[in-house]
Amino acid sequence: MQYSHLDMLESKSIHILRESYSAFRNLCMLWSIGKDSTVLLCLARKAFYGHVPFPLVHVDTHYKIPEMIEYRDRLAMEWNLDMIYGENREALENRETFPDGNATRIECCRRLKTEALTHTLAGDWPRYRLNHATGKYEEDSDREPFTGVIVGVRADEEGSRSKERTFSPRDRAGDWDADDQPPEFWGQYKTDFAPGTHVRIHPLLDWTEVDIWEYIRREGVPVVSLYFNQGDGKRYRSLGCWPCTKPVDSDASTLDEIIEELKSGKFARVAERSGREQDKEDGGGLEELRRGGYM
Amino acid sequence: MARDKLSMNIVVAGHVDHGKSTVIGRLLADAGALPEGKLESIRELCRRNAKPFEYAFLLDALKDERAQGITIDTARCFFETEKRKYIIIDAPGHIEFLKNMITGASRAEAALLVIDAAEGICENSRRHGYMLEMLGIRQIAVLVNKIDLVDRSRETYEKIKREYAEFLATIGIAPAAFIPVSATEGDNIAFPSELTPWYDGPTVLGQLDLFEGGDNTGGSELPLRIPVEDVYKFTEGGDDRRIVAGMCESGTLRAGDQVVFYPSRKTTVVNSLEEWFMDADSSRRPREFSAGKACGFTMTTQIYVRRGEIACLAGEKPPEIGRAFRASIFWLGRSPLVPGKEYVIKSCTAKTPCRVTKIHSVLDASTLEKNPAAAEAKKNDIADCTFVCEKELAFDIGAALPTTGRFVIVDEYEISGGGIITEALGAGDTGSAASSAAVTPGERARYLRQKPVTVSVQTEEYGRKLERRLFEEGRIPYYAARLSDEQRNALTGAGVIVLTHGDAEVTTTGDMNADVTAILLATDNALEV
Numbered sequence: 001m002q003y004s005h006l007d008m009l010e011s012k013s014i015h016i017l018r019e020s021y022s023a024f025r026n027l028c029m030l031w032s033i034g035k036d037s038t039v040l041l042c043l044a045r046k047a048f049y050g051h052v053p054f055p056l057v058h059v060d061t062h063y064k065i066p067e068m069i070e071y072r073d074r075l076a077m078e079w080n081l082d083m084i085y086g087e088n089r090e091a092l093e094n095r096e097t098f099p100d101g102n103a104t105r106i107e108c109c110r111r112l113k114t115e116a117l118t119h120t121l122a123g124d125w126p127r128y129r130l131n132h133a134t135g136k137y138e139e140d141s142d143r144e145p146f147t148g149v150i151v152g153v154r155a156d157e158e159g160s161r162s163k164e165r166t167f168s169p170r171d172r173a174g175d176w177d178a179d180d181q182p183p184e185f186w187g188q189y190k191t192d193f194a195p196g197t198h199v200r201i202h203p204l205l206d207w208t209e210v211d212i213w214e215y216i217r218r219e220g221v222p223v224v225s226l227y228f229n230q231g232d233g234k235r236y237r238s239l240g241c242w243p244c245t246k247p248v249d250s251d252a253s254t255l256d257e258i259i260e261e262l263k264s265g266k267f268a269r270v271a272e273r274s275g276r277e278q279d280k281e282d283g284g285g286l287e288e289l290r291r292g293g294y295m
Numbered sequence: 296m297a298r299d300k301l302s303m304n305i306v307v308a309g310h311v312d313h314g315k316s317t318v319i320g321r322l323l324a325d326a327g328a329l330p331e332g333k334l335e336s337i338r339e340l341c342r343r344n345a346k347p348f349e350y351a352f353l354l355d356a357l358k359d360e361r362a363q364g365i366t367i368d369t370a371r372c373f374f375e376t377e378k379r380k381y382i383i384i385d386a387p388g389h390i391e392f393l394k395n396m397i398t399g400a401s402r403a404e405a406a407l408l409v410i411d412a413a414e415g416i417c418e419n420s421r422r423h424g425y426m427l428e429m430l431g432i433r434q435i436a437v438l439v440n441k442i443d444l445v446d447r448s449r450e451t452y453e454k455i456k457r458e459y460a461e462f463l464a465t466i467g468i469a470p471a472a473f474i475p476v477s478a479t480e481g482d483n484i485a486f487p488s489e490l491t492p493w494y495d496g497p498t499v500l501g502q503l504d505l506f507e508g509g510d511n512t513g514g515s516e517l518p519l520r521i522p523v524e525d526v527y528k529f530t531e532g533g534d535d536r537r538i539v540a541g542m543c544e545s546g547t548l549r550a551g552d553q554v555v556f557y558p559s560r561k562t563t564v565v566n567s568l569e570e571w572f573m574d575a576d577s578s579r580r581p582r583e584f585s586a587g588k589a590c591g592f593t594m595t596t597q598i599y600v601r602r603g604e605i606a607c608l609a610g611e612k613p614p615e616i617g618r619a620f621r622a623s624i625f626w627l628g629r630s631p632l633v634p635g636k637e638y639v640i641k642s643c644t645a646k647t648p649c650r651v652t653k654i655h656s657v658l659d660a661s662t663l664e665k666n667p668a669a670a671e672a673k674k675n676d677i678a679d680c681t682f683v684c685e686k687e688l689a690f691d692i693g694a695a696l697p698t699t700g701r702f703v704i705v706d707e708y709e710i711s712g713g714g715i716i717t718e719a720l721g722a723g724d725t726g727s728a729a730s731s732a733a734v735t736p737g738e739r740a741r742y743l744r745q746k747p748v749t750v751s752v753q754t755e756e757y758g759r760k761l762e763r764r765l766f767e768e769g770r771i772p773y774y775a776a777r778l779s780d781e782q783r784n785a786l787t788g789a790g791v792i793v794l795t796h797g798d799a800e801v802t803t804t805g806d807m808n809a810d811v812t813a814i815l816l817a818t819d820n821a822l823e824v
Contacts, residue, residue: 011542046572181395182394183710186401186701
């Protein structure tokens with residue numbers, strides 16, 4: 001049987017998800033509500049035959065576009081997902097953010113995303129878990145640190161991500177040692193770890209932006225409507241916090257039109273994250289953030 | 296709709312400073328694969344820092360690399376031609392980063408090996424060639440780079456071609472092409488150069504499309520090998536399927552096929568092929584699974600199988616079963632590989648402690664010099680060794696079935712080497728360093744694949760039935776109506792599951808399935824490494 005390019009990408013990602021599930025007792029998957037991590041979520045449902053046998057973690061910066069949160073909770077209920085969110089309560093209460101004028105974009109990212117994520121994963125800040133009986137989030141009594149964290153980054157997104165390993169160890173402080181990464185070959189990953197370390201797992205590294213959209217079209221993956229032009233000639237190509245993410249000018253209002261636009265149309269040679277302001281602020285800012293735990 | 300394009304991973308390897316990153320940068324630029332403004336912004340950056348522009352800067356995404364001017368880790372670049380999608384993997388050429396080179400190269404299906412025309416063949420030109428062969432990459436094109444620095448001399452090109460082809464022939468590789476290029480000047484990268492009129496072969500871009508295959512296709516005609524990753528039973532929502540999941544490494548599987556799991560040799564018939572679709576009525580239900588597919592199936596009989604076994608087809612060539620084999624390995628560890636020390640082998644999904652009992656020879660891959668007297672394999676060495684594992688393994692000979700014929704070696708927590716199995720060995724020919732220490736309970740349990748346990752039963756009839764069931768599950772049970780304490784200790788000491796009356800570690804309930812499951816769980820702990 002001849003499998004297609006998408007079939008092969010799908011199989012490799014499912015293999016990585018299954019290996020993670022076998023290797024880690026405290027495993028979770030980050031769900032940013034964007035198209036990549038939603039594709040990853042659907043790959044997990046494929047890998048485990050309609051079930052998702054680990055919690056999904058979302059870092060709520062409280063600056064997400066409201067439709068994203070609505071969409072998150074609707075799918076979490078429909079698909080019976082074990083949904084958890086975390087936040088940087090202190091920074092939000094003290095208004096130490098970029099929109100409040102009290103931080104640069106990069107500082108704001110570090111506080112609301114990186115720090116919130118690090119502490120939510122470690123379990124030393126509160127986690128809020130969806131109660132499927134009431135449809136409401138409740139503070140979770142489970143504070144066990146997650147040792148394996150599945151993340152939907154792609155190598156083609158920007159420079160520092162192109163060098164990530166599939167299983168990427170972080171030390172106690174959550175740091176990424178980009179210069180001394182473990183070897184990875186023959187589908188064998190580093191699954192043996194010293195206590196206190198944790199691992200980021202990246203099943204989508206070999207996917208491109210076009211692969212993601214073609215897979216969404218083939219599998220019928222539901223994505224937020226913000227990705228489509230709603231009639232005002234604008235759509236989001238990459239989703240983040242509203243103060244730092246700008247829509248792009250585009251008439252694409254269907255999956256076919258989005259794919260066409262990326263393959264041969266106006267975006268064929270324009271970087272995906274060109275609407276993300278934090279990427280532009282500093283020459284090596286994202287790499288610095290990634291060493292500190294940014295996704 | 297036009298057929299989807301396949302994709303191919305290409306690794307660019309070679310000695311440090313021979314111009315790998317520059318070749319890739321130039322290839323992306325000339326093939327029109329760069330994002331708008333990328334080239335301009337890097338030219339601008341160079342001007343501001345008063346540095347001459349280099350195509351290699353396109354790849355130097357990380358600050359450290361820009362500062363040091365060498366590639367430390369593999370980076371992936373994406374582009375496509377009319378024929379295929381490509382992922383180009385930039386492998387570091389510095390000896391210090393061989394593990395990163397291997398990480399990148401192991402994903403590739405073809406390689407571009409870059410040699411500096413002025414400097415000629417260097418240590419890592421040969422070492423990388425050798426590693427590519429070990430990793431199973433047979434399609435190699437050699438780029439004789441910086442040809443402008445030797446006045447585009449045909450004589451220099453021919454000399455390197457002759458010497459390197461001779462080297463490749465000793466390791467069994469016939470290169471697809473030798474291309475004279477200048478990455479900085481653009482000769483023969485995407486466009487044929489008028490300055491090398493004596494060369495009439497393909498350009499680098501043209502050669503990529505000439506490589507064969509893509510997306511790791513092939514292997515479906517070989518014997519079936521599905522290493523079991525897990526057996527899933529998710530009860531949520533009334534789902535009572537028990538699904539054996541694993542990657543199909545080779546061969547083809549259909550419903551109704553008789554499968555044999557190795558090394559346990561348990562056999563069953565495939566009830567259904569399982570694949571999940573968002574749309575429950577999907578018309579894409581699978582009729583067969585073949586090489587490259589992450590698959591799953593249910594069985595007609597509920598036999599007990601676990602991660603680490605390999606599902607094969609009855610009637611096809613079975614894998615080798617055993618604890619000892621000879622292998623050709625490359626070593627990446629900080630501390631050398633030494634005989635006698637305990638390591639862990641991971642072969643597909645199986646995992647077992649092991650020891651090297653003999654190092655037959657160590658090869659310096661940069662000179663191809665063989666040392667039969669070496670006592671250890673140092674970092675970056677290639678060695679021919681005998682391994683003895685604690686647990687029985689199912690494996691193939693690497694030359695016949697590559698994916699189930701290779702393994703990685705874990706030292707402490709790190710993957711420190713990789714090996715290709717060249718020969719299965721019997722118990723008699725495992726080398727001289729056999730341990731004289733007493734057999735430990737752990738070793739015995741791992742060998743028997745069970746931890747000894749005592750089980751109490753109510754009646755003799757039930758005891759006999761239970762004994763039969765456990766035996767068929769591949770365990771070693773023994774029913775005895777009356778046992779003295781000494782007899783009982785002797786039996787558990789020998790690793791047996793003892794079924795008797797009176798006090799015991801496991802008390803049966805009379806529900807056969809529940810009892811069998813409870814006993815299997817109690818005896819399984821020994822199998823964790």
